Amino acid sequence: MQKGPVAADRASQLNTPGTCVACGLAAQGYVGVHVCHACGVPQPLRPGEDLFASFGLEQRFAIDSGLLERRFYEISRLLHPDRFAAIGGDARRNSTERMTFLNDGYRILKNAEKRREWLLNQLAPAASPSSAPRPPQDLASAWFDLQDDANEAALKDFETRLQITQNQAHERIRTLERELDALLETGSKPGPELLAKMKAELLSGSYLSSLERDVERLKKRLFIT
Numbered sequence: 001m002q003k004g005p006v007a008a009d010r011a012s013q014l015n016t017p018g019t020c021v022a023c024g025l026a027a028q029g030y031v032g033v034h035v036c037h038a039c040g041v042p043q044p045l046r047p048g049e050d051l052f053a054s055f056g057l058e059q060r061f062a063i064d065s066g067l068l069e070r071r072f073y074e075i076s077r078l079l080h081p082d083r084f085a086a087i088g089g090d091a092r093r094n095s096t097e098r099m100t101f102l103n104d105g106y107r108i109l110k111n112a113e114k115r116r117e118w119l120l121n122q123l124a125p126a127a128s129p130s131s132a133p134r135p136p137q138d139l140a141s142a143w144f145d146l147q148d149d150a151n152e153a154a155l156k157d158f159e160t161r162l163q164i165t166q167n168q169a170h171e172r173i174r175t176l177e178r179e180l181d182a183l184l185e186t187g188s189k190p191g192p193e194l195l196a197k198m199k200a201e202l203l204s205g206s207y208l209s210s211l212e213r214d215v216e217r218l219k220k221r222l223f224i225t
């Protein structure tokens with residue numbers, strides 16, 4: 001049988017993001033991306049789906065975590081593979097794949113650090129930090145002194161300074177996040193400078209975290225608790 005224009009239309013429709021693979025109707029809202037509102041069929045996972053949109057959220061560094069949780073459970077109920085056990089085939093596989101995607105997405109979005117990393121990667125996949133992360137000079141030299149002469153008092157003092165430095169770094173990251181969110185709110189694309197600044201802060205933050213782990217190891221070695 002020859003394919004008429006209607007059949008061709010329908011075939012292309014079925015492969016179009018935003019329309020149901022089973023009935024071809026347009027997906028409705030954030031739930032419709034996962035499960036068709038009309039026929040209830042779970043939709044295949046498409047490459048590059050936006051995590052925020054999957055939960056009906058705008059791409060922001062600060063999100064409503066209560067809303068995220070409610071939507072996660074709402075979509076999970078509709079997608080549960082048990083619902084499609086009797087149907088089998090594509091529906092069951094699609095629901096399983098979507099559940100995995102949803103679980104991973106939920107884990108990323110509910111964690112501020114993971115969410116920041118994901119969003120930054122979306123906004124600036126190729127951006128490199130404006131400068132290599134450099135630890136505060138006094139902190140770095142204090143750490144070297146500590147290697148030479150590690151005693152409990154010096155170690156405690158170092159820990160306090162590290163904590164203060166980390167708090168200041170977190171505050172700078174939060175400020176940058178607010179700045180970026182304000183831009184996203186107006187629909188503007190954040191400039192490369194701001195994004196590079198954020199990447200540099202995150203690198204510096206991971207340097208401080210690894211320093212924190214080094215301190216813990218040193219304490220263990222010296223039997224300091």
Ligand SMILES: [Zn+2]
Nearest residue numbers: 020023036039
């Ligand atoms: Zn449908």
